[in-house]
Amino acid sequence: MKLIATRRLWRILRVVIRYRLDDLLFALPLPGYLRILQWLLPWRWLPRGKTLPRGEALRLALEDLGPVFIKFGQILSTRRDLLPPDIADEMAKLQDQVPPFPSEQSIKLIEEQLGASIAEVFSSFSSTPLASASIAQVHAAQLKSGEDVVVKVIRPGLKPIIAQDLAWLFLLAGIAERASPDARRLRPREVVSDYEKTIYDELDLLREAANTSQLRRNFSDSPLLYVPQIYWQWSRPKVLVMERIYGVPVTDMATLVDQGTDLKKLAERGVEIFFTQVFRDSFFHADMHPGNIFVSTRTPWDPQYIAIDCGIIGTLTPEDQDYLARNLLAFFKRDYRKVAQLHIDSGWVPSDTRINEFESAIRTVCEPIFERPLKEISFGHLLLHLFQTARRFNMEVQPQLVLLQKTLLNIEGLGRQLYPDLDLWSTAQPYLERWMRERYMPKHALAQLQQQFERLPHLANTMQASLENFNHRPEPKAQPQRWLNTLLGASLLVASAQLGLTFHLEAWPAWLMLSAGLCLVLRR
Incomplete structure (x- = not known):
């Protein structure tokens, strides 16, 4: 095992002992051989300090373990269908404010990603971050063309740390599933898998940029919601350049009241x-x-x-x-x-x-x-x-x-x-x-009908290929037209069934397509 992974495990163990997270394990209905283990752990014989509620202890431990575990706790807070309410409430309190990494590293990464120096791209750039989170931090800047922007940068060296922490999380989840029926009910391996997908997706800022552009397009000129513009020419997988917004944080009630909102x-x-x-x-x-x-x-x-x-x-x-x-x-x-x-x-x-x-x-x-x-x-x-x-x-x-x-x-x-x-x-x-x-208006029904008709050639080709594989006998000259009627009729039947299910058999296009399909099949 790599030395860095062993050191990380030791760090995790120290935090577990400090916040007595082993109490969460031994509170479960465990097999007898595991219950003996609690008397063999040396720290359980030491005097205890102040005992924290289990949710608070878990939250503080995740904060102590750093950005990757903070993000894991945030993802965990979304699984209220699995967690006890007290733990879910504490996970929701996890703040995404962590110490920033050095601005020198940030500038170096930006220049590597953009293939140009900061001075070539920006007329001004603030080396002091506006905000720092578990995955990235944000700097204020101004483009040469004059637009105020923010530059989001992924934390350097994060991927190996995530891989190591995920390996330990999967190991712990597997042990918990084998040790306790209650733990299996919470499906810890599934939770860790969800986290793995989410956190790796967040490491690709181009994905976030694409999501932002789509949301901006959905609410274009809307009085309800404004979404900032993405500057694609300066955005990369680890660097995102976006329009800087000026607004009041939604939690700043005093300012909202003062401005007459x-x-x-x-x-x-x-x-x-x-x-x-x-x-x-x-x-x-x-x-x-x-x-x-x-x-x-x-x-x-x-x-x-x-x-x-x-x-x-x-x-x-x-x-x-x-x-x-x-x-x-x-x-x-x-x-x-x-x-x-x-x-x-x-x-x-x-x-x-x-x-x-x-x-x-x-x-x-x-x-x-x-x-x-x-x-x-x-x-x-x-x-x-x-x-x-x-x-x-x-x-x-x-x-x-x-x-x-x-x-x-x-x-x-x-x-x-x-x-x-x-x-x-x-x-x-x-x-x-x-x-x-x-959903029942003619405009929507016609749109659904159009989608189903667009699928007819594909359905017909698929059914024709299946029939040709099934029946190798030569057909009379008139047979291809009859088979074409059958295929088209069957396609209409399939499409009408899909449309009917969409509208719960209450839409006239479904009945129209059903009738046409039956006629073509019977004419064969």
Whole structure:
């Protein structure tokens, strides 16, 4: 084993001992041979200092272990479907402010990536970072053309450290899964795998640049949200040059109040932005913690958000969107039978699930929630309870839904901090109902029909190839036309079935395509 990896393990062990994280392990129902181990560890015989709550101890330990573990804790905070509430709450407190690395290293890396000196690219460059996070730090600068920009730089030498820490995390996760059924329920290896993908994605700043450009295009000229411009000619995998924004941090309530910001409208617009991203665009900023959100100072009576750091983006399929919209509407109508049926129809739970038992479980969880005023009901916690209940019926929660639930919790917390009386349902209900109506409008139906027709040649070619492989006998001259009718008819049948499922068999294009397909098949 490499010396540096051994030193890192020793460092991790020291932090474990300092914060007595071994108590978390021995609190689990472990096999007898592992229980003996707690009496053999020498530090467990030493006098204890002040005992911290387990969530706080874990948070402080991750902060002590440095940037990679801080980021791991932040990702861990998104898995509220797996974590106990006290630990999840502490993980959410992890701040992304870490000591900056030397500006000399930053400048060297920028020049290596751009293939030019700082003086050749920028008319001014601040060597003192504006901010420093676990993955990168940011410097203020001005381009030769006069635009104020920020330059984001990946921390040097981060990849080997991440690889070593991930190796130890996978090892610890594997031990925990083998040692305890409770640990297996939390699926630690899956959590570490999610973290591995996320953190390696964040090391590529071109990915973040592409996400930022897409989000900016989605909200072009929007009064709701402003997204800064990316300067692609100066952006590289480890360096990102972006328009510098000037706004008030969304947590700076004193400044927002002083400038006369309409806080009610600001809170409601946050909810509207979220639902627009999820249902109109199927492309949502999944890291909307307060450090990434600012408020424009230009029109405080008509406030506009500014979003930065688009490294983590969530997307949904049309099926995911339909599932969420219908479930939320059914939830707030307390139609638990429909909620249960939607889960089974969409395949989120096995088809052999007893619907009466599932409906009863959902009602047991949700009825106490709805006894409170609507303005006190949390969408995010509602989804969390839904996922936890459905998991008892073998539902596998998809990563994109976990990201969405975490983002919704952030939006809710932010909205109620700005305006405590915010009623999310009164803001969201009209949007959801309008979105559902638009799905049945002729314009949307024709768009779906066009997409299905565009797939017909591919479906026909695929079916023809399959038939040719299956049947090698020579056909009469008239047969190719008959086979063509059959293929086209079968393609129409497949397309009509897909379109019908999309609209739940309520759209006229599906019936039209179904009729045409049957005619062509029967004519054969």
